[in-house]
Amino acid sequence: MVAVAAAVAFVLLVAAAVGTGAGQQLDADVFSDLVRLGAAAHRMASVLRPGAPLALAGVALVLGGAACAQGRWLAAVGSALFVAACTAVSPVLRDDVIARPHHGVGGYVVNTLPSTHATVTCALGVAVLALWPWRRGPAVAIGTGVVVAAGMLASVVSWAHRPADVVASALLVAALGAGAQAAHIAVRTAVQARAARPVSGSAGRAPSASAPPRSR
Numbered sequence: 001m002v003a004v005a006a007a008v009a010f011v012l013l014v015a016a017a018v019g020t021g022a023g024q025q026l027d028a029d030v031f032s033d034l035v036r037l038g039a040a041a042h043r044m045a046s047v048l049r050p051g052a053p054l055a056l057a058g059v060a061l062v063l064g065g066a067a068c069a070q071g072r073w074l075a076a077v078g079s080a081l082f083v084a085a086c087t088a089v090s091p092v093l094r095d096d097v098i099a100r101p102h103h104g105v106g107g108y109v110v111n112t113l114p115s116t117h118a119t120v121t122c123a124l125g126v127a128v129l130a131l132w133p134w135r136r137g138p139a140v141a142i143g144t145g146v147v148v149a150a151g152m153l154a155s156v157v158s159w160a161h162r163p164a165d166v167v168a169s170a171l172l173v174a175a176l177g178a179g180a181q182a183a184h185i186a187v188r189t190a191v192q193a194r195a196a197r198p199v200s201g202s203a204g205r206a207p208s209a210s211a212p213p214r215s216r
Contacts, residue, residue: 003178010171014098017164018113021103027164028107034156034163045154049117052151056124056144063131070133079127082180086123086173090116093172107162115161118169121151126177 016023060079067076093114100111125148132140152166 003175003182006171006175006178010168010175013164013168013171014113017162017168018098018100018111021105023164024103024105027162028105030163031107031156034153035159037157041157045157048150048154049158049160052147052154053117053121053124056121056128056147056151060124060127060131063128063133066133067131072133075131078180078184079130082130082177083120083123083127086119086176087116089176090114090119090169090172112161113165114168114172115152115155115165116169118152118155118161118166119172121148122170122173123177124148126173 017027018024060083064076064079067073094111094116098111098113100109100113102109125144128144129136129141152170155161155166156163
């Protein structure tokens, strides 16, 4: 359900922010407001934009190595594949699937939605939460979310992407992550149901008992 909702929201965002003149103008207006935050914000963004994904990648690598050492290979490999899939899908959507019509709005003429940089940042945040071996309290989720949000906002403040680009990236990762989780649960349920099924030919058959010895 979450995957479907995120996918629908992604499509609606593309239709509005990319496909319509009013949506492009609103996106451009918010973009202009954010990039005018000042020199200090630009300097911070220049640090956070590369720093946020690098920090998340470092934590994910450490947690992935710990997961492998603990025998949690499936979690480590699954998280790596998830980040790789998000990284691969994002530029394909941006460059080959989504076209940006010209409505006379200033700014970048080419389509920049979704932001692959923001997609990678979000996917790494999901990987950190998935690989976290201890009890995951609110502080872990909030801290990871703050780092992800800072990296995404930095992409806008540093003139790299429009606001709609980074929002679309978050929706894309949410859709892929929820879809992967739903598929994992479905496969696990099917495997457990198959394992619990009685072996063919043994149902209804009473266990054999050894014949009692003859009395002499």
